[in-house]
Amino acid sequence: MNGAAWRRVRGLMRKEAVQIWRDPSALAIAFLLPAILLWLFGYGVTLDARRVPLGIVVERPGALAASFTAGFDRSRYFAPHRYLSGRDAEQAMAAGKVSGIVWLRADFGRQARTARGAPVGVVIDGVDANTARLVEGYVQQVWAGWVAAAAARQGERDALPLDIRPRVRFNPSVNSRHYLIPGLIALIMTLTGALLTALVIAREWERGTMEALMVTPVTLRDILVAKLVPYFALGMGGMFGSVGIAVFLFGVPLRGSMLVLSFCAALFMLAALGMGLLISTVARNQFVAGQLALITTFLPAFILSGFVFDLHSTPGFVQAISHVVAARYFIAILQSVFLAGDVWAVILPNAAALALLAAIFLALARALSRKRLD
């Protein structure tokens, strides 16, 4: 870029900055939106079930049954409610008062002495399949603890044939917040990026100022660069704010380096802003640009990015489509940089994909915006 072009771009950037200043909604998008959303979601979004309301039915009380149900009272995962009969408990589940039922039949004590052991009925509300599976796991934990304790009391050797030792790397306490918050940052910054730029070019077309710009010596490249730089600065400001909130307010460990994080964040910001510019260029009027931004940014970044739904398990065509979602790469990087460290095997391919996406979006925006009058 030569001196004259640089002067032109600088002038345009100053104009853009004045416009940002005049309508504070852009500043709100860059700083307020990420801060509020991250703060709210950081507290609100967790997959860890705790204090699950659980119905317990003991048809005939006894010492053995009491020792079994005591495990649920002690567990921090359950809030047990006693019911006198299975019918009462089932009604409570239909009314949504309990999410599961543990049911000890009248012959529990007698059957427990047989070689087969006593069956314990466990009924779980399966509507929310994910929570149901977690609750099943928690019930199993309580059961295994009781079996081990019962065996130890009787001086038997190991009651269970296998000693299963799960080890969760990077997040030993399996705190879902630690993995969801890095994802939230990517999600929120996708919105910020698209919101910041989705309307800026469409607005110039709609107000007729694009035609005014055309009669100046300004080139299209100058216009795009001048639109990109101020919003890039705003977006990066919001990004650092979000990382700060994640680390200092929510205590998410940042095990990788800030340098790697910043570099990848910059690549992602370029892709997100490029996507906004592309929307703006394609739509040409703010109304359609706004609709496109609402539909194409948030839900895909939410569902197709690996933020909560693991992409590994989806069918091939979904995985193929997810490759155009920039958040997908950034979330993979963020989860590694926050929880694992600078794992180059994850960072390099994902950063390369982000750079490629940014280049494609910006090149498309450049190619589709023509300096002509319709």
Add this chain to the structure above:
Amino acid sequence: MARIIALIVKELQAILRDRRGRVVLFAAPLIQLMVFGYAATFDLNRVPVAIYDQDGSEASRQLVARFLGAPAFALADTLRSDRRIDALIDSRAVQMVLVIGRHFTRDLLRGRAAPVQVIVDGRNSNTALIIVGYANTILTGFGDDWRAARGGRGPPAHLVMRARYNPALRSQWFVVPGIVALLTQVVTLVVIGLSVAREREAGTFDQLLVTPLTPLDILIGKSVPGLLIGMVEASVIVLAAVFWFHVPLRGSIGALYAGLLLFVTAVTGVGLAISAVSATQQQALLGAFLFMVPSVILSGFATPIANMPLWVERITLVNPLRYMLVIVRATFLEGAGFATLAGQFWPMAAIGAVNLGLAAWLFRKRST
């Protein structure tokens, strides 16, 4: 009346005139339904695993075969030492490593608990927990069968698990009805959210105000197109959920539609209020996002409301999507009707009434 109809027709024309706008409104939600219906799953499928079998015996091979026979797991690597375990997980080449101890068979034969280690990638802690759960089920089953085959005494009690309403715990049954509510909200918001702001920015809203139309007429004229388009899209998505995704619709269709109508009205109210308070389309778009994003994330769509702290749970009480999700899931899976869902209907009606009133008031206020 004729005036209102004329306004409605004009609004529909304004929304549907632009070809790109039509594509955005009709094609995009259907495509998203198809993609999200398959993408939004918590089920595990072909999770890449590595296996480090130190024992290499008949018994350990049987155990490995059980893992590889399960559709949830797919073998990605076989290890000969523990050196590469961490690297494989760090680089996300595998999500789980199963380590079978050296004395696996000996311990089993002596009745000692044979150690088996399951190492999982905790970066996605939810997947990690589900993987551990699946692995536990396979391992426990193997142990029980081993005992039973040798006439050993089992533990004094065993669990017989059953899931009500969704016996196979398919997350598609949970997620697809949720998408019905989600996409209906997005479409309604897209139709309504910028409508007044656009007229404000173009100056045509002032023209509308000097016509004989009352603010109430304008309110009706502006909301009916959103209601119409929202209900049509909702119906299409419900049909797709039933006939394409085969989610059972067990409850009352009347209750489902009553819920949808109240929900679309509530979202229309929110959209109109946002639109009326904004001076520019940029502000309206920001407002629409500021409503939509928290309303989706704090709705119980992906993460349960029951897990939220109490003060966040209180905030969700003003979120219409929260109630609609309960209604779609209950009518689809639990076979619910009007009686069980009454508690979900009136909050949405209240949210709709407040926001529509607010929008009408804002019309008048801004016009003076």
